[in-house]
Amino acid sequence: MAGRPLGAARRNQVGVLRRASTRTHVYTVLRRAIVSLELPPGQALSENELAARYSVSRTPVREALIRLADDGLVEVVPQLGTFVSRISVRDVVEVQFIRETLERASLPHAIKRVSAADEKRLRRLLDEQEEAELEGDLQHWFTTDESIHRSLLEIGGHPKIWPIVSSAKAHLDRVRMLTLPDPGLLHELHSQHRDIVESVIAKDRRQADQILRRHLRLAVDLLEALEAEHPDYFLLDADDA
Amino acid sequence: MAGRPLGAARRNQVGVLRRASTRTHVYTVLRRAIVSLELPPGQALSENELAARYSVSRTPVREALIRLADDGLVEVVPQLGTFVSRISVRDVVEVQFIRETLERASLPHAIKRVSAADEKRLRRLLDEQEEAELEGDLQHWFTTDESIHRSLLEIGGHPKIWPIVSSAKAHLDRVRMLTLPDPGLLHELHSQHRDIVESVIAKDRRQADQILRRHLRLAVDLLEALEAEHPDYFLLDADDA
DNA sequence: TCTGGCGCTCTACCATACCAGTATTGCGAA
DNA sequence: TTCGCAATACTGGTATGGTAGAGCGCCAGA
Numbered sequence: 001m002a003g004r005p006l007g008a009a010r011r012n013q014v015g016v017l018r019r020a021s022t023r024t025h026v027y028t029v030l031r032r033a034i035v036s037l038e039l040p041p042g043q044a045l046s047e048n049e050l051a052a053r054y055s056v057s058r059t060p061v062r063e064a065l066i067r068l069a070d071d072g073l074v075e076v077v078p079q080l081g082t083f084v085s086r087i088s089v090r091d092v093v094e095v096q097f098i099r100e101t102l103e104r105a106s107l108p109h110a111i112k113r114v115s116a117a118d119e120k121r122l123r124r125l126l127d128e129q130e131e132a133e134l135e136g137d138l139q140h141w142f143t144t145d146e147s148i149h150r151s152l153l154e155i156g157g158h159p160k161i162w163p164i165v166s167s168a169k170a171h172l173d174r175v176r177m178l179t180l181p182d183p184g185l186l187h188e189l190h191s192q193h194r195d196i197v198e199s200v201i202a203k204d205r206r207q208a209d210q211i212l213r214r215h216l217r218l219a220v221d222l223l224e225a226l227e228a229e230h231p232d233y234f235l236l237d238a239d240d241a
Numbered sequence: 242m243a244g245r246p247l248g249a250a251r252r253n254q255v256g257v258l259r260r261a262s263t264r265t266h267v268y269t270v271l272r273r274a275i276v277s278l279e280l281p282p283g284q285a286l287s288e289n290e291l292a293a294r295y296s297v298s299r300t301p302v303r304e305a306l307i308r309l310a311d312d313g314l315v316e317v318v319p320q321l322g323t324f325v326s327r328i329s330v331r332d333v334v335e336v337q338f339i340r341e342t343l344e345r346a347s348l349p350h351a352i353k354r355v356s357a358a359d360e361k362r363l364r365r366l367l368d369e370q371e372e373a374e375l376e377g378d379l380q381h382w383f384t385t386d387e388s389i390h391r392s393l394l395e396i397g398g399h400p401k402i403w404p405i406v407s408s409a410k411a412h413l414d415r416v417r418m419l420t421l422p423d424p425g426l427l428h429e430l431h432s433q434h435r436d437i438v439e440s441v442i443a444k445d446r447r448q449a450d451q452i453l454r455r456h457l458r459l460a461v462d463l464l465e466a467l468e469a470e471h472p473d474y475f476l477l478d479a480d481d482a
Numbered sequence: 483t484c485t486g487g488c489g490c491t492c493t494a495c496c497a498t499a500c501c502a503g504t505a506t507t508g509c510g511a512a
Numbered sequence: 513t514t515c516g517c518a519a520t521a522c523t524g525g526t527a528t529g530g531t532a533g534a535g536c537g538c539c540a541g542a
């Protein structure tokens with residue numbers, strides 16, 4: 001093979017971020033690629049190939065794939081291969097239910113506990129997202145989307161809900177990605193964010209809940225149309241895991 | 242050459258039937274040991290030592306530890322060690338909230354969808370649990386406990402909630418384990434199971450919800466007392482992750 | 483006696499080698 | 513031409529070796 005491990009001198013090869021472990025880095029990169037559909041559902045992933053592409057060994061790649069498998073984003077079949085999981089309509093609906101249930105349950109607590117500093121932070125995130133929208137920076141838009149939802153959970157005193165919602169979001173965002181770039185949808189989502197935040201600040205429980213619910217359902221409402229449009233991305237209804 | 246001996250190829254090192262992957266096996270064993278407090282909070286776990294104890298290599302041990310870290314049951318500190326996580330009161334409360342929210346949200350669906358076959362299955366599980374209770378077989382009791390809760394989620398059409406609840410349950414059961422063996426508590430929990438199932442069958446939403454809620458809160462109600470009794474098992478309130 | 487620094491040891495992390503299966507493919511026989 | 517079988521070229525699973533970093537204890541010096 002090519003060069004042998006040279007120790008610390010070689011450690012910086014992958015990216016600027018040396019802080020996180022290699023495994024986390026690979027996990028992050030792969031996850032982003034899957035959610036963005038850059039790696040389409042059904043795509044075969046080879047541990048060897050990925051290791052070569054990112055110039056790391058198989059070990060961290062493998063560990064990243066295990067985490068992705070736990071997230072349901074890939075399926076690893078022993079002695080056969082690892083594949084980007086196809087989208088299961090049933091799973092998406094259920095994952096959406098989980099997310100909606102948890103975020104809505106936390107919202108009243110956020111309304112009770114929101115502080116002036118929280119308000120400032122939320123409004124800053126909203127502005128940041130608006131900027132990303134105007135600039136057409138999808139990546140940044142999604143980052144702020146996560147920040148807003150995570151912040152609301154943290155304000156509600158339920159930070160541990162976020163990892164669950166985040167895992168759900170991955171599947172939902174993959175669906176949403178099929179409808180993008182639709183500037184109208186993006187704008188509507190951002191507008192809903194603003195309405196939710198303002199309702200929380202105004203301590204209007206009913207309105208906040210109503211908008212959040214509608215907000216979270218936007219992705220799945222178009223599911224059937226998307227399935228017809230991209231049949232190869234979806235799992236057949238008969239299949240179960 | 243003469244080729245490999247095909248008959249012997251089937252033989253897997255340990256003759257204990259056809260077990261899942263080593264990684265899963267180690268994960269299961271370790272998880273059970275942690276939840277049962279056989280491995281107490283704060284206990285240091287060494288990859289090398291575990292590998293030696295279970296007569297496997299470090300790789301599957303390491304991968305199992307990563308999964309346990311995702312579950313929040315262990316904490317791995319690079320270049321230092323891996324430790325059974327201490328119990329954080331705040332986390333237990335939050336995890337309890339998550340579990341309660343999801344199970345209660347699914348319950349109405351279970352009431353709508355419960356079939357005759359489901360009823361039979363649930364009652365069989367209840368009988369099985371009663372038997373385990375009478376025999377004092379804690380391990381079996383916990384198994385049926387899991388089956389009952391999982392079944393209710395599946396009947397409600399939300400099987401994907403189970404992994405989340407299961408992860409939450411691990412933390413809650415660890416707390417509960419501090420109160421056992423208390424035959425009175427065990428009996429009360431079983432009795433509540435029966436009441437919940439009967440309410441579901443009777444399609445009494447309000448009663449089912451009420452009992453389930455009380456049922457799920459039993460573990461955390463005693464938290465403060467337990468923390469006073471076993472201070473070394475708990476995390477100090479100041480600490481955050 | 484106390485303190486500061488050097489080094490030993492143990493850790494998890496990553497790289498690599500080996501193993502046991504599976505799908506493919508190419509070749510020989512019908 | 514077509515079919516069956518066996519060698520092969522993959523796959524992921526496991527075992528093992530090497531590396532940097534963190535903690536701790538010993539020891540020299542004040």
